[in-house]
Amino acid sequence: MSLRGRKIKGALAPYALIAPTVVLVLVFIYGVVNGVLQGFGIMPFLGKTEFTLQYYLEAFGRADFTASLGFSLYISAVSSALAVVGGIVLSAALTRLSASRALQAVGISIPLMTAHTLVVLFVVSLFAGTGLVPRALYALGLIDGIGAFPSVVGDPSGWGIVLVYLWKEIPFVAFCTIAIMANVSDRYGEAALTLGASALRSFFSVTLPLCKGALVKAFLIVFAFSFGSYEVPFLLGPTLPKAIPVLAYLEFQNPDILNRSYAMAINGIMVLICTVLAIVYFIVLQRERRR
């Protein structure tokens, strides 16, 4: 092969490599755009092609929309913040113990592979008004009887929802950081220790900064996920306010097809917020790579 031929081949190689991903991502974007357009009243299959902001205005104009948005943001912020903190501790603890692969499989992989609805089942059987935890408290004489324990189901504070996400996402955050931590503890950590830094100080001054990029990314993924999925808040959330994805889901399910536009408008608002998150994520990714 001539040198020039090889050069051209070299220039084309990356495009060949990314082609399948590009196709898949385009399908994804096409699907999302298609959905978002329905929110603007554009549904060619129903012969509707006129652009309108009506559904967005209606969505924003709903009496309960602001409360719902607030509730969703609050749940996501609390879940992702606690998940990151818990994940750091878990990851550090596992690293500290040089946990075996089997231990990691139980502590990290099992939660990763459990479906969210199944976790709802866990949480309900333990923390409902008559769950096992209140029963144990009752047996110990710590509570008076049924109703004395704040059931996870429908609680306005949403602590059941947060609990489900924590069960799933603390191990996820640990999954994202444990390799880095293990690596750091092998190299820098020991060096820092021999230089006289305490274990805790070296953790904060060496390990944590190195994990920063991974942690921010994990935070955003958890945030976006808990912000966008409807199953958990549907099953455990209070009647009012409903989480944003629950609103969208209920409207989407409405047998009247025109309500889809409305559902998609709510989705559009979610997409907007998620896109802002995506841009933040990307900036973090860029910074981390430059480092």
Next chain:
Amino acid sequence: MAISEARKGNDGADGAAASELPRAMTRRRFVAVASTAAATMLLGSALAGCSNASDGEAASGGDAAGEVDYANWDAVLEAAKGQTVSWYGWGGSEPRNTWITTVLAPALKEKYDVTLNLVGMDINDILTKLSGEMQAGVEAGSIDYIWINGENFYSTKENGYLWGPFTHYLPNFNDYIDSESNEVLYDFGSPVEGYEAPYGKAQMQMWVDSAKVKSTPKNPDEFLAFCQEHQGRVTYPEPGDFAGTAFISCLIAGVVGKDEFEKLSSMENPTTESVKAVIEPGLEYLRSLNPFLWKGGATFPADAATVDTMYADGELVMNMGYGAPEALVKNGTLPETTRSFIFETGTVGNSNFMAIAKNATNKAAALVAINEVISPEMQLSQYEELANISVLDMGKLSEADRAAFEDVPLGVTQLPIDELLDHRIVEAAGPVIPIIEQLWLDEVIGK
């Protein structure tokens, strides 16, 4: 996200890895890995191929459009032979699914060589799928017939997603069903017009554990007292869930009176104002209940399933649903001392139906299956196994069939059919239901 287990490798012994790897990965091992990967891909594409094949089969096995004379039952039976019919319906009831797969499906196979494929999922998800297919103009749809009623029927029929009228093709419909009764003519107030065949009758009932609760309320006033007595131990599913909507309907009807409430079942072009004018005293009553309900009426369980588990565990003292919880007592979920009751002011009831999708691939088999479901034999079996109230007109049955129905012993939780039907209130019309639900959200919860 730094999932990299390999960072370690990078920072670490590159040289060591380089010398180790080629040795570790012998040709034999490589072949093993590669063939595993290849097998995975093959399995994937084999599955894809297999699904395409079955699609094709379904298409060729389906009715060639317009060639079947549906009015000729023998022709329908002939066309249905060998077809696989997909029945979409709510999939969350294990006793019902078991009945369908162990009683109905074998009967269909044996008698008519029709294979029944039960697809159990939430009705909303089914409609999402149906409307998606209809929007896309799919001609050989994946849904043949659907377990449906109420506003879902109303909107799918309005949107032109249903095939029909078809009920006059069905021999058992013509022979055993009173086609002039309101329950067959109307579904939640909207005219059926032959687009769906009745499947079963349902009526709201409440139940308690008689070992723990001595007296049950007979009307809304007594129910209020009942809630006060068991403060924080009574609630209902959030309206929007069908059981929740039906239960508040019973209470509203008890407050405003049966005749007044039934105005809602034939209300045309309902508005928030017109509905509110009828149910206002009921809303007032519901507000007065709140302080004595679970969590002070500030929040309600999202669905009937949650209420079911709360009741089973003892967090609630009363539960409710369409039909008696006989199956739950039989399988040990609820104690033998469970007893049902209804209000003397009545409880709402409705029929549920089976409708055929406009783009159903196997219409002949769907007709055969629906006809079988409304046969005396299958209706009797449903009554025995599931405590389902039959849709057949007892006056049209043969002496022996009628006796068979009467001979079925009542379970401990079952109320006599006469008692139920005497206290039956017609549900509000499909378009009225969402208005009631919205009014509840705006004016009852937390107030």
Next chain:
Amino acid sequence: MGGKRAAKLFVALHLVCVLVPLAVVAVWAFTSSWPWPELLPQTFSDRGIVELFVTSRDLGEVLAVSVGISLAVAALSTVVAAMAARALVSYRFFGKELFRFSTVLPFLIPATVFAMGVQVVFIHAGLANTVFGVVLAHTIVALPYAITIMSEVTAAAGEKLEQQARVSGAGPVRALFEVQIPLLLPGLLSAASLSYITSFSQYFLTLLVGGGTVKTFALVMFPYLASGDRTIASAYGVLFMAVTLGVFFLFELLLKRFASAKTEYFTD
């Protein structure tokens, strides 16, 4: 060294939090009633087992289809991701940053939004209700995870080894298979198992794209999880975990077998 005890305590606590709910659900699979205030179940039932192994006759088929789909997704997304990662790590090309950005989108935009929008598109394309369509949709959702993992691993492994191998006379194909792939193997398996998990637990997307025609285990299980029938729900839940774990350990086994212990990819 200090802190070890605290670490032990925390890990123990974490394991309790993970395992106790699993144990409770496992017990529920055989329980029919467990009322307040009992700490142990009161009546037992074989209903869950009967439902799984007797009544639902096609469960074996459903499981085979589900596992097949998820394996195909795992293989597809891992290969596609490995290619993309290679491009991102070793090449400069026009639009690279845009490409990098677009690969993280499915992470951050809810899968439900994608599912609701893509349903009609797939039907038009004839992909709806086919196994291939489901595999494609799942792959899209699983891909960002796989790409993230593969990018890290590929960057870490570098090209050095492959170049070395080629300089010493190996052809490009041989260099790829004998040097690069073994080096990436832990990452490949990690990406594959995460993709597998993502695919296996998809409900809403499977429903809209495969719509009941393609019956996966998640599709059969979810109505029961939402039904309030805890005996049956738990029985399905236990089987779900067993199958997922089974495949996970298969991946682990492959890793153990084919990766050299001395590559230090293990944190043993």
